Amino acid sequence: LKAAEEVFIRDGYDGSRMQDIADVAGINKALLHYYFRSKDKLFEKVFDAKIQGFFPQVDEVFNQDILFIDKIYFFIEGYIELLRKNPYLPLFVLNTVNSKDKSEFIKKLPIQLSRKVAESYQTDLKKGRVRMLNPAQFIISLMGMCIFPFLAKPILLDMFQADNVTFDALMQDRIQELKTYIKLILQP
Structure with missing residues (x-):
């Protein structure tokens, strides 16, 4: 492995x-x-090990009584770091979930985390800590902002005339950039 x-x-x-x-x-x-x-089965084993190292931590954070925005910041930091270390994960996931036999693989994904995100958002909304928005749209936007650069890496490298080192630095800086966007999106 x-x-x-x-x-x-x-x-x-x-x-x-x-x-x-x-x-x-x-x-x-x-x-x-x-x-x-097969290579797919081998990759699934590697994938399982990667998500088991990250998503249980996120799940635990979403069980804590802390601000919703701090939970999202934790997610952004951890997820971008996971993708920086494993940039092949997003494309593999997309290819796998769009294949014929996807049902078993989808069960491995931390889908239930989205429910915790929505519940935590609702808690902070009731307390006036975040503005009203559609939690599903927020989750889609958050995932897109994190994943898209890794899916589009070849395009971005060409667009910015960058190399892998520059791209990695850009993704490291992206953590703070996304925190800024999230703060603006959530501010009441």
């Missing part, structure tokens, strides 16, 4: 090959196929 993650990070999901993963792991390709069947 560590070898697969290394290859996915280095070559991206589409550029990764089972042979390359086997080579990095020091095993033969047949053994890799025996245990994981």
